[in-house]
Amino acid sequence: MASVKFSKVEKSYGTTTVVSELDLELTDGSMTVLVGPSGCGKTTSLRMLAGLEEVTSGSIHIGDRDVTALEPKDRDIAMVFQNYALYPHLTVRENIAFPLRAKKLSRADAHKRADEIGESLGLGKLMDRKPKDLSGGQQQRVAIGRAIIREPAVFLFDEPLSNLDAKLRVETRTELLRLQRKLGITSLYVTHDQEEAMTLSDRIVVMRDGRIAQAGPPEEVYRRPADTFVATFVGSPKMxxxxxxxxxxxxxxxxxxxxxxxxxxxxxxxxxxxxxxxxxxxxxxxxxxxxxxxxxxxxxxxxxxxxxxxxxxxxxxxxxxxxxxxxxxxxxxxxxxxxxxxxxxxxxx
Known part of the structure; x- marks a missing residue:
């Protein structure tokens, strides 16, 4: 586990700036949610932390390490994507165990650990199935299990529930929150769904045009919005x-x-x-x-x-x-x- 700090981080494509002077700190073990309309810079910020986008200026630290220029594999992060990205030819057990097998852990030990995580995610009876035999919610839980097994310093979630129907989204959201609280791993979660943001976060960060419009505990952001943009974006029905x-x-x-x-x-x-x-x-x-x-x-x-x-x-x-x-x-x-x-x-x- 580790804290995360963005210091004056900017991202530009040519003359277009998509993230500007981002100052943000994620405390150790917290769940921070970036929320905002499409194009506000939230996913770009997540991808810079993951190392999938280069930082134009500023720095990013995970714990005491400056990871700004490090490759993704060297950052000790695990990422859960919107599209699950499971290996179709592998079973649930093999998908979850894959990161450990890639580190040359024995098949028996990797599968034992995968079974333990699968059981905690309610996948115990599905471990021998292939992804095509699973529902969307089950596939997402496999993707989360594959991230958990790495025991990373930081979890990154890029709109992981957006492909699920309403019922599964609520159920998976509850399970995700329970797991994050249990594991205590510092997490950054991106969504455009303000209800999801309010439910999951210890701290909610509302972004607009590449900048932070307001950041704070979800109740504070809801009760004391900094401006009319935050006031109408957070809360349903809108203010x-x-x-x-x-x-x-x-x-x-x-x-x-x-x-x-x-x-x-x-x-x-x-x-x-x-x-x-x-x-x-x-x-x-x-x-x-x-x-x-x-x-x-x-x-x-x-x-x-x-x-x-x-x-x-x-x-x-x-x-x-x-x-x-x-x-x-x-x-x-x-x-x-x-x-x-x-x-x-x-x-x-």
């Missing part, structure tokens, strides 16, 4: 953002929207309200109208039209009797965030 003025605790827009938000007056501000914090109160003659109700078991996602704004609220299903399509509702915020209307940067209370 409601409304430009207007706050007068006597009420948000008012030129188009006629009115919402109780509390806090000091502001002549021009962007107010952000999480869907969970947008309270709908049945009210005759109110300016907001319910457009759509999406029932999701015990909760429902409500789409509301208020003046020229489309807003989203999450409510308990038990409260839906008076909140039906076409109903008028009053709006208030249980908790409201404020951002600079020009820069999008968070304004602290």
């Amino acid at each position: 409601n953002l409304i430009d207007g003025a706050v007068v006597a605790g009420e948000l008012r827009t030129e188009s006629g929207l009115r919402m109780t938000v509390g806090g000091p007056d502001a002549s021009s501000v962007t107010v952000g309200v999480r869907a969970d914090d947008l309270i709908l109160t049945p009210a005759s003659g109110a300016a907001a109208t319910v457009e759509l109700v999406e029932l999701l078991g015990p909760r429902a996602i409500i789409t509301v039209r208020a003046a020229d704004q489309q807003l989203t609220s999450v409510v308990e299903a038990a409260a839906l009797n008076a909140i039906t399509p076409g109903a008028t509702v009053g709006l208030s915020a249980r908790d409201a965030h404020r951002f600079d209307v020009h820069t999008g940067v968070r304004i602290e209370a």
